Amino acid sequence: KNQVEQSPQSLIILEGKNCTLQCNYTVSPFSNLRWYKQDTGRGPVSLTIMTFSENTKSNGRYTATLDADTKQSSLHITASQLSDSASYICVVRGMDSSYKLIFGSGTRLLVRP
Amino acid sequence: NAGVTQTPKFQVLKTGQSMTLQCAQDMNHNSMYWYRQDPGMGLRLIYYSASEGTTDKGEVPNGYNVSRLNKREFSLRLESAAPSQTSVYFCASAEGQGTYEQFFGPGTRLTVL
Numbered sequence: 530k531n532q533v534e535q536s537p538q539s540l541i542i543l544e545g546k547n548c549t550l551q552c553n554y555t556v557s558p559f560s561n562l563r564w565y566k567q568d569t570g571r572g573p574v575s576l577t578i579m580t581f582s583e584n585t586k587s588n589g590r591y592t593a594t595l596d597a598d599t600k601q602s603s604l605h606i607t608a609s610q611l612s613d614s615a616s617y618i619c620v621v622r623g624m625d626s627s628y629k630l631i632f633g634s635g636t637r638l639l640v641r642p
Numbered sequence: 643n644a645g646v647t648q649t650p651k652f653q654v655l656k657t658g659q660s661m662t663l664q665c666a667q668d669m670n671h672n673s674m675y676w677y678r679q680d681p682g683m684g685l686r687l688i689y690y691s692a693s694e695g696t697t698d699k700g701e702v703p704n705g706y707n708v709s710r711l712n713k714r715e716f717s718l719r720l721e722s723a724a725p726s727q728t729s730v731y732f733c734a735s736a737e738g739q740g741t742y743e744q745f746f747g748p749g750t751r752l753t754v755l
Contacts, residue, residue, distance in 0.1 A: 560740065560741065561741050575744070575745075618684070630685075631684070634684050
């Protein structure tokens with residue numbers, strides 16, 4: 530059972546355009562939700578971390594939103610740049626005492642000139 | 643400040659061979675992790691070390707062993723490699739567990755023939 534689902538699987542946009550990536554999760558209760566950016570051939574890099582009480586968090590041109598009632602999160606990228614081409618991974622941590630982060634399989638974004 | 647480093651970057655093994663993946667961090671972090679990333683799947687935790695001197699199994703520990711050599715270093719050993727262990731392996735570290743951000747290394751791409 531996949532507890533973190535991301536959509537779309539892949540996306541192509543033109544440079545300068547905005548886009549929104551979706552994440553639905555079934556982990557409950559949960560402690561925090563993270564978005565990571567992973568460039569090809571590199572390790573993931575954290576963009577945002579939101580606790581269950583936070584609705585939105587920004588990091589430059591990246592804005593993450595969280596609706597804990599519907600168990601949905603989105604990552605909005607404004608004025609996309611070629612360097613935004615990467616995979617974006619949604620990660621959820623449960624509220625229990627375990628270590629476990631549950632990773633989505635990612636959305637692969639390609640920004641074209 | 644190198645962050646998290648991993649060696650080697652690439653490795654090809656034959657079935658049954660053994661090898662050790664090395665990971666080191668220079669951020670004085672307490673917690674360290676080993677993940678594997680397979681196509682179309684989210685990262686999965688193999689083993690983790692919450693603090694120096696402790697190690698625990700993650701989601702997919704079979705076929706692997708780990709050693710927390712000291713606070714900086716956390717190695718992953720494959721005793722008898724199998725084709726199913728072909729994957730990209732990431733080491734990560736964090737100040738602690740919970741909401742702490744995890745910092746990832748660049749990964750080791752392992753192919754088992």
